[in-house]
Amino acid sequence: MNRLPEYKDILQAAECISPYAKRTPVLTSTWFNRQTGGKLFFKCENFQKVGAFKFRGACNAVMLLDKTDAKKGVITHSSGNHAQAVALAASLNGYKATIVMPKNSPSVKVNAVREYGAEIVFCENTIESREETAKKIMENTGDVFIHPYNHPDVIAGQGTAAKELLDEQPDLDVIIVPVGGGGLMSGTLIAAKSINPKIEVIGAEPELADDAWRSFKSGQIEPVLRTDTIADGLRTSLGELTFSAIQNLADDIVTVPEESIIRDMRNVWERMKIIIEPSCAVPVSALMDGKISAEGKKAGIILTGGNVDLNSLPWL
Amino acid sequence: MNRLPEYKDILQAAECISPYAKRTPVLTSTWFNRQTGGKLFFKCENFQKVGAFKFRGACNAVMLLDKTDAKKGVITHSSGNHAQAVALAASLNGYKATIVMPKNSPSVKVNAVREYGAEIVFCENTIESREETAKKIMENTGDVFIHPYNHPDVIAGQGTAAKELLDEQPDLDVIIVPVGGGGLMSGTLIAAKSINPKIEVIGAEPELADDAWRSFKSGQIEPVLRTDTIADGLRTSLGELTFSAIQNLADDIVTVPEESIIRDMRNVWERMKIIIEPSCAVPVSALMDGKISAEGKKAGIILTGGNVDLNSLPWL
Numbered sequence: 001m002n003r004l005p006e007y008k009d010i011l012q013a014a015e016c017i018s019p020y021a022k023r024t025p026v027l028t029s030t031w032f033n034r035q036t037g038g039k040l041f042f043k044c045e046n047f048q049k050v051g052a053f054k055f056r057g058a059c060n061a062v063m064l065l066d067k068t069d070a071k072k073g074v075i076t077h078s079s080g081n082h083a084q085a086v087a088l089a090a091s092l093n094g095y096k097a098t099i100v101m102p103k104n105s106p107s108v109k110v111n112a113v114r115e116y117g118a119e120i121v122f123c124e125n126t127i128e129s130r131e132e133t134a135k136k137i138m139e140n141t142g143d144v145f146i147h148p149y150n151h152p153d154v155i156a157g158q159g160t161a162a163k164e165l166l167d168e169q170p171d172l173d174v175i176i177v178p179v180g181g182g183g184l185m186s187g188t189l190i191a192a193k194s195i196n197p198k199i200e201v202i203g204a205e206p207e208l209a210d211d212a213w214r215s216f217k218s219g220q221i222e223p224v225l226r227t228d229t230i231a232d233g234l235r236t237s238l239g240e241l242t243f244s245a246i247q248n249l250a251d252d253i254v255t256v257p258e259e260s261i262i263r264d265m266r267n268v269w270e271r272m273k274i275i276i277e278p279s280c281a282v283p284v285s286a287l288m289d290g291k292i293s294a295e296g297k298k299a300g301i302i303l304t305g306g307n308v309d310l311n312s313l314p315w316l
Numbered sequence: 317m318n319r320l321p322e323y324k325d326i327l328q329a330a331e332c333i334s335p336y337a338k339r340t341p342v343l344t345s346t347w348f349n350r351q352t353g354g355k356l357f358f359k360c361e362n363f364q365k366v367g368a369f370k371f372r373g374a375c376n377a378v379m380l381l382d383k384t385d386a387k388k389g390v391i392t393h394s395s396g397n398h399a400q401a402v403a404l405a406a407s408l409n410g411y412k413a414t415i416v417m418p419k420n421s422p423s424v425k426v427n428a429v430r431e432y433g434a435e436i437v438f439c440e441n442t443i444e445s446r447e448e449t450a451k452k453i454m455e456n457t458g459d460v461f462i463h464p465y466n467h468p469d470v471i472a473g474q475g476t477a478a479k480e481l482l483d484e485q486p487d488l489d490v491i492i493v494p495v496g497g498g499g500l501m502s503g504t505l506i507a508a509k510s511i512n513p514k515i516e517v518i519g520a521e522p523e524l525a526d527d528a529w530r531s532f533k534s535g536q537i538e539p540v541l542r543t544d545t546i547a548d549g550l551r552t553s554l555g556e557l558t559f560s561a562i563q564n565l566a567d568d569i570v571t572v573p574e575e576s577i578i579r580d581m582r583n584v585w586e587r588m589k590i591i592i593e594p595s596c597a598v599p600v601s602a603l604m605d606g607k608i609s610a611e612g613k614k615a616g617i618i619l620t621g622g623n624v625d626l627n628s629l630p631w632l
Contacts, residue, residue: 046589269591275585275590276589316632
């Protein structure tokens with residue numbers, strides 16, 4: 001069923017994951033309001049199970065699997081948070097999980113995947129190497145593949161974050177999300193535009209991984225050219241499904257430099273007292289750098305995750 | 317009015333500060349529940365205005381001042397969070413604030429006091445030096461002194477955190493708070509025991525600043541002997557009012573070593589994705605070290621503040 005989910009699939013996902021996923025809080029910050037001239041509402045998916053929104057999509061996708069197929073095992077490739085998410089979702093169902101991880105994945109994420117009982121297979125730091133490695137394993141084992149973003153049930157699960165945010169703050173003018181593979185942005189677009197077509201949904205990505213911005217402008221999927229942005233959750237290219245959602249529904253995509261990402265990661269830690277990973281800071285920087293204006297608006301920001309290696313902070 | 321506040325004063329404080337203070341969220345953590353065998357509820361005062369519960373007490377005390385007296389200015393001495401709290405409470409009322417700070421106060425706290433527009437006067441790192449310095453200034457200026465903890469309106473304000481926690485989780489078996497000067501513990505004791513006399517309230521302090529524990533055992537105020545614990549919010553001795561509340565109402569006080577405080581500060585950052593300062597970790601360590609058992613119980617923990625210098629983390 002290689003089609004985009006509809007809003008009813010997001011509502012079904014919300015029900016399906018509700019016994020397992022957290023309903024995360026929405027925080028505000030006087031300081032950020034003052035800096036941006038808007039009213040910002042931060043949906044704290046860094047407090048989600050496995051420390052990231054990725055659990056929503058993985059949980060929904062694993063729950064919806066055919067049980068006979070899934071008994072052979074589930075497999076995915078991921079630089080980190082989707083890996084933990086699939087590992088936990090599989091273990092909740094008693095399924096075996098194998099995770100293909102690029103060699104440059106942060107150690108905190110590798111360790112967490114191990115803690116959830118999954119088997120890890122390392123590969124090179126490219127999307128091609130991830131896919132090939134996973135494919136070889138699947139040929140031997142018959143494992144079911146859970147794609148990190150280009151998967152209708154994953155996209156439906158990610159859309160539940162925006163739905164919850166809008167349950168709590170129905171009159172947002174704009175929602176800003178980071179774009180990696182585009183799963184969160186696709187789910188957010190479908191949820192938000194179904195609830196209120198007037199809500200703007202804007203993607204934010206690092207200048208060093210601006211593939212979604214280039215794809216949005218050119219009208220075809222442009223691959224990510226480098227994988228060295230500090231925003232390690234955003235080093236992937238769009239898939240066919242996520243590109244089609246973004247192409248048809250997105251209002252805009254903007255990009256921000258590495259210095260801004262590090263500065264605003266620290267600003268969020270210092271001013272809001274919450275731990276976010278670099279990818280999370282990208283939409284915040286889009287506002288702080290004036291790439292998106294929040295002046296006089298109510299803006300929702302999905303803070304995507306909080307898995308950071310506390311031994312190596314980017315500003316030290 | 318040098319008497320302990322009653323529960324009605326806490327209710328009045330809750331109303332008085334409600335337009336200014338945040339109603340902070342209560343978070344849970346599967347990982348900490350598994351480690352301690354209990355159900356833990358973390359009241360996140362690190363998300364409070366000025367990043368600490370201290371705003372509750374200072375706000376209440378400044379709001380209740382006689383306006384003619386307060387126009388001369390308000391003054392206090394504090395190693396940090398009470399300083400920021402008085403500075404902000406004064407500025408909200410258009411009063412001038414002077415803050416006496418020990419020379420070893422964390423720079424992040426000194427800078428924050430400056431941001432709120434208060435004047436800072438530095439003193440030696442002893443309680444005697446703080447008091448003398450403040451006294452000299454008051455003789456010249458007529459400033460009104462807002463004691464950081466030995467003040468009925470401050471204690472009433474601090475009690476509103478426990479009241480909110482119990483509004484949300486009425487069937488807690490035990491509440492654990494850190495003890496510095498004892499303002500939070502006094503307010504918590506009065507609130508919790510008035511709401512339900514069966515709730516245990518236990519104080520936790522660093523072994524290196526175990527004055528409240530010694531006072532509780534000896535039956536008289538014992539001074540703090542060293543000021544070098546990493547828990548910089550807990551380097552003060554009890555006052556007459558706070559000692560009397562603790563002596564009459566507390567169930568127990570326990571102490572924890574420095575290594576545990578650093579370990580659990582990091583555990584909270586890593587597992588809960590929130591930033592807490594070392595003082596906050598002290599009640600968490602009391603549970604993690606088994607000094608207090610949460611086995612089969614519902615335990616409330618007041619996380620007191622999140623003002624940390626992000627350039628110097630204790631585990632690096």
